[in-house]
Amino acid sequence: MKYLCLLYGNQEKSSKLSKAEFAALVEQCKVHDEELRRTGAVVSVESLEWDVTTVRARGGKPTVIDGPFVETRDVVGSFLVIEARDLNDAIRIASLHPAANMGEDLGWGIEIRPIADGCHQ
Amino acid sequence: MDDDGKDRVRAQVDNVYRVESRRVLATLIRLLGGFDLAEEALHEAFAAALEQWPREGIPDNPRAWLVVAGRFRGIDALRRRRRLEVAVAGMGESNAPSWPPPKASDFQDVADDSLRLLFTCCRPDLPPDAQIALTLREVCGLTTEEIARAYLTRAPTIAQRIVRAKQRIREDCIPYEVPSLAELPPRRAAALRVIYLVFNEGYSASSGTDRLRESLCDEAIRLARLMADLLPDPETDGLLALLLLQDARRAARTSTSGDIVLLAQQDRSLWDKQLIAEGVALVERSLKSGRYGPYTLQAAIAALHAESPDEASTDWRQIVALYDLLNRIEPSPVARLARAIAVAGRDGPATGLPLVEAILSSGELGDYLPAHSARGELCRRLGRRDEALVSFRRALSLAHQEPERRFLARRIAELED
Numbered sequence: 001m002k003y004l005c006l007l008y009g010n011q012e013k014s015s016k017l018s019k020a021e022f023a024a025l026v027e028q029c030k031v032h033d034e035e036l037r038r039t040g041a042v043v044s045v046e047s048l049e050w051d052v053t054t055v056r057a058r059g060g061k062p063t064v065i066d067g068p069f070v071e072t073r074d075v076v077g078s079f080l081v082i083e084a085r086d087l088n089d090a091i092r093i094a095s096l097h098p099a100a101n102m103g104e105d106l107g108w109g110i111e112i113r114p115i116a117d118g119c120h121q
Numbered sequence: 122m123d124d125d126g127k128d129r130v131r132a133q134v135d136n137v138y139r140v141e142s143r144r145v146l147a148t149l150i151r152l153l154g155g156f157d158l159a160e161e162a163l164h165e166a167f168a169a170a171l172e173q174w175p176r177e178g179i180p181d182n183p184r185a186w187l188v189v190a191g192r193f194r195g196i197d198a199l200r201r202r203r204r205l206e207v208a209v210a211g212m213g214e215s216n217a218p219s220w221p222p223p224k225a226s227d228f229q230d231v232a233d234d235s236l237r238l239l240f241t242c243c244r245p246d247l248p249p250d251a252q253i254a255l256t257l258r259e260v261c262g263l264t265t266e267e268i269a270r271a272y273l274t275r276a277p278t279i280a281q282r283i284v285r286a287k288q289r290i291r292e293d294c295i296p297y298e299v300p301s302l303a304e305l306p307p308r309r310a311a312a313l314r315v316i317y318l319v320f321n322e323g324y325s326a327s328s329g330t331d332r333l334r335e336s337l338c339d340e341a342i343r344l345a346r347l348m349a350d351l352l353p354d355p356e357t358d359g360l361l362a363l364l365l366l367q368d369a370r371r372a373a374r375t376s377t378s379g380d381i382v383l384l385a386q387q388d389r390s391l392w393d394k395q396l397i398a399e400g401v402a403l404v405e406r407s408l409k410s411g412r413y414g415p416y417t418l419q420a421a422i423a424a425l426h427a428e429s430p431d432e433a434s435t436d437w438r439q440i441v442a443l444y445d446l447l448n449r450i451e452p453s454p455v456a457r458l459a460r461a462i463a464v465a466g467r468d469g470p471a472t473g474l475p476l477v478e479a480i481l482s483s484g485e486l487g488d489y490l491p492a493h494s495a496r497g498e499l500c501r502r503l504g505r506r507d508e509a510l511v512s513f514r515r516a517l518s519l520a521h522q523e524p525e526r527r528f529l530a531r532r533i534a535e536l537e538d
Contacts, residue, residue: 035201
């Protein structure tokens with residue numbers, strides 16, 4: 001079964017990191033990322049730029065909004081799609097991600113959403 | 122190997138997974154000392170099998186091959202994680218706990234490992250919900266989502282229960298051992314209780330799809346057989362007998378339209394004679410030992426029903442006597458209700474009804490559907506229509522599942538005509 005993992009972080013706090021702090025963070029993340037990659041469970045992984053644009057219907061017509069759908073301090077910074085046997089297996093895999101092991105003061109966290117599969121009704 | 126050959130091997134690997142994966146997992150948990158590490162190692166072992174078996178052929182002992190492959194990869198992962206911890210913490214020494222070195226007895230009987238894992242999951246210090254969820258996932262191989270559907274809860278709720286239970290076990294000093302003789306009775310009691318609850322969930326109308334319900338019953342029976350084989354004991358035999366005797370009635374319990382068929386109305390020719398024979402033999406053996414308990418007594422009652430060719434021939438006298446005994450050794454309002462219903466069978470509804478009403482008016486079982494349903498039934502048989510309707514309506518208000526609702530609604534409609 002596939003699960004979408006949304007990686008959250010506090011944008012404001014992240015932007016306050018010095019270059020050195022940021023570099024150290026990246027190095028630490030690499031070790032966790034490697035463990036995650038080795039599982040072979042990652043179907044896709046992407047980092048997101050901070051720019052957000054929203055489109056929604058207003059009066060039956062698409063309207064563009066400069067900004068997120070919901071204003072929050074915590075924003076999705078990247079996502080993974082993983083293949084796992086079940087939710088607990090997805091948790092096991094997601095727990096290998098840097099965001100599950102560090103970054104507490106940067107508001108890091110992972111949301112796991114099962115990807116709907118027609119035959120599992 | 123050509124494509125057809127590869128597909129054949131792949132199908133064989135899938136089959137090996139279906140048959141052996143739980144037992145391989147149980148052994149890997151013992152060897153590697155952790156649930157998650159073992160699960161990861163299992164996954165990698167099967168991936169290796171898919172890669173190597175097409176080239177080398179299926180090994181003579183697939184289970185042993187998988188254990189070796191899994192252990193190798195698991196130890197490799199542990200070493201890597203240690204280095205990771207050192208790298209992340211920037212420390213010279215790792216704080217990771219060391220695990221026991223590999224033993225010569227790596228290929229200890231795998232059945233022992235399944236029992237070891239069962240006892241690991243069925244620890245009395247874990248909440249019963251957690252014991253059940255953990256057992257179903259780790260020992261029976263159900264997915265988190267299947268367990269959630271079976272118990273009508275959400276997957277994240279079950280997931281959290283399982284994660285917390287595993288954390289509790291990790292904190293224990295000797296987490297994955299079969300308990301010592303001194304600790305055995307309470308652990309065995311916990312395991313029997315979990316097996317009983319799993320079967321009950323599959324047997325009752327409150328769980329999810331038919332397929333899941335049946336697999337819960339099958340898993341419970343499989344675990345009970347495992348316990349009976351490896352840790353012989355009269356009460357274990359009693360539980361196995363109870364499950365077999367109840368399972369024997371499976372085909373007769375629902376009509377073709379999915380409606381409930383009460384015991385009194387079931388077509389007894391659909392009952393599984395082989396399971397009944399096995400169950401009866403186990404009950405007799407357990408009773409003879411003199412060291413029987415509540416499960417054996419419940420099984421003895423089920424045996425009396427199973428051996429009766431029809432409802433009218435049921436030996437209610439003996440059944441009441443067994444309920445008397447059951448209420449002496451393990452008194453409970455539910456057991457008293459069951460006895461009251463048996464008294465109605467022996468002496469007629471006019472005698473049984475006051476007993477049922479006494480239980481209800483004491484305030485116990487106020488929200489217990491079968492109590493109201495029983496009162497409704499007895500009132501109905503006595504022609505006390507209005508009282509029957511009150512009880513059946515109350516029962517309907519407590520019903521959670523469609524087959525139950527339909528049954529009660531039908532009773533109400535019949536009385537309202």
